[in-house]
Amino acid sequence: AQSVTQPDIHITVSEGASLELRCNYSYGATPYLFWYVQSPGQGLQLLLKYFSGDTLVQGIKGFEAEFKRSQSSFNLRKPSVHWSDAAEYFCAVGKGAGGTSYGKLTFGQGTILTVHP
Amino acid sequence: DVKVTQSSRYLVKRTGEKVFLECVQDMDHENMFWYRQDPGLGLRLIYFSYDVKMKEKGDIPEGYSVSREKKERFSLILESASTNQTSMYLCASSLLGDRTNTEAFFGQGTRLTVV
Numbered sequence: 001a002q003s004v005t006q007p008d009i010h011i012t013v014s015e016g017a018s019l020e021l022r023c024n025y026s027y028g029a030t031p032y033l034f035w036y037v038q039s040p041g042q043g044l045q046l047l048l049k050y051f052s053g054d055t056l057v058q059g060i061k062g063f064e065a066e067f068k069r070s071q072s073s074f075n076l077r078k079p080s081v082h083w084s085d086a087a088e089y090f091c092a093v094g095k096g097a098g099g100t101s102y103g104k105l106t107f108g109q110g111t112i113l114t115v116h117p
Numbered sequence: 118d119v120k121v122t123q124s125s126r127y128l129v130k131r132t133g134e135k136v137f138l139e140c141v142q143d144m145d146h147e148n149m150f151w152y153r154q155d156p157g158l159g160l161r162l163i164y165f166s167y168d169v170k171m172k173e174k175g176d177i178p179e180g181y182s183v184s185r186e187k188k189e190r191f192s193l194i195l196e197s198a199s200t201n202q203t204s205m206y207l208c209a210s211s212l213l214g215d216r217t218n219t220e221a222f223f224g225q226g227t228r229l230t231v232v
Contacts, residue, residue, distance in 0.1 A: 009157065034220075043121070043207060043223035044160075090159060104150070104175075105221060107159040 002027040004093050006108035013081050014116045021076040021111050023091030032094040033074040034105065035065055039087045047089075050074065061085070086115045120144070121224040123208050129230045136195040138227050140208030147213035149191035150175075150221065151183065154205040163206075166191055167213055198231045205229075 003026045013019055025031055032051050036044040048059025055067040065076045074091060089112075092105040124139035142149065148167050152160040152175075162175030164183040172183050180202060184192040191210075195202055205228050209221040 004159075006159075036223075041225075043225045044209075044221075045223075046220055049220065092160075104162060104165055105160075106176075107152075107161070109157055109159045 002031070002093050002106045004091050004106055004108035006089075006091055006111050008111050009109065010112045010114065012114040012116060015083050016080050019076075019078045019081045019085070019113070021089050021091075021113070023074045023076065023108060024072050025074060025091070025093045026072065027093055033065075033067060034092040034094065035059065035063070035074075035076050036090045036092060036107075037061075037087045038090065038110075044090065047076070081113075081115055083115045083117065086113055088112050121208055121210055121222050123206075123224040123227050125227050126225060127228050127230075129232060130195075130198050132199060132231055134195075134198050134231075136198045136229065136231075138193040138195075138206055138208075138229070140191045140193070140224055141189055142191075142208075142210040142222070143189065144210060144212075144222065145188070146210035146222075147188070148211045148221075149185065150209040150211075151181075151191065151193045152207045152209065153177065154207055154226070160207060163193065198229075200231050203229060203231045 005024045034049045035047040038044050047063050048057050050057045050067045057065050088110045090110050091108040121142045130136050151163040154160045161177050165173045166185040182194045205226050207226045208224040211221045
């Protein structure tokens with residue numbers, strides 16, 4: 001069965017500092033991988049996704065993520081964090097075994113990001 | 118702008134009540150999902166539907182059922198609400214197609230409290 005682990009429950013950074021959120025997955029085939037962000041009281045918004053090709057993926061709001069198959073990782077990065085980035089971040093892996101499986105996601109536990117001024 | 122709308126943001130129900138959570142999407146998506154979100158557990162899939170009247174169990178279907186009579190609407194039903202079903206419920210939809218279209222769009226969530 002597929003699974004996703006986000007080792008850090010809570011991360012605190014200063015505004016302007018760099019950020020890396022960790023994500024490790026377990027999946028038997030080539031995964032699709034996603035990062036979502038949830039601001040307080042809001043639904044989830046897609047930041048970026050990886051299906052194939054270039055292992056460095058660019059997303060919205062200045063975020064990027066790198067797929068490393070050898071490490072089963074898909075870490076999210078941002079070079080300079082803004083106060084508005086404070087939110088909860090979810091890594092997810094998607095199934096792709098057939099048409100009706102597309103879109104079913106397994107999520108990690110989430111990482112809460114706090115940004116200090 | 119794509120939209121997934123959940124009928125209630127907050128809901129308080131009594132133990133034993135039958136509860137309906139409604140979700141509507143306006144993107145003509147084939148796939149619709151119900152997830153439950155709990156602190157420290159992330160989101161867990163309850164049920165999934167890829168077509169009208171079609172449904173599949175997710176990872177935690179016990180105590181829940183679903184209904185999809187129209188393509189745009191997907192309902193989650195708690196047959197007899199219990200306090201351990203107090204949670205945030207998120208609806209999502211996505212296209213049925215090649216995997217590059219598997220982005221799921223989420224509603225704002227319904228925070229259900231069972232007392």
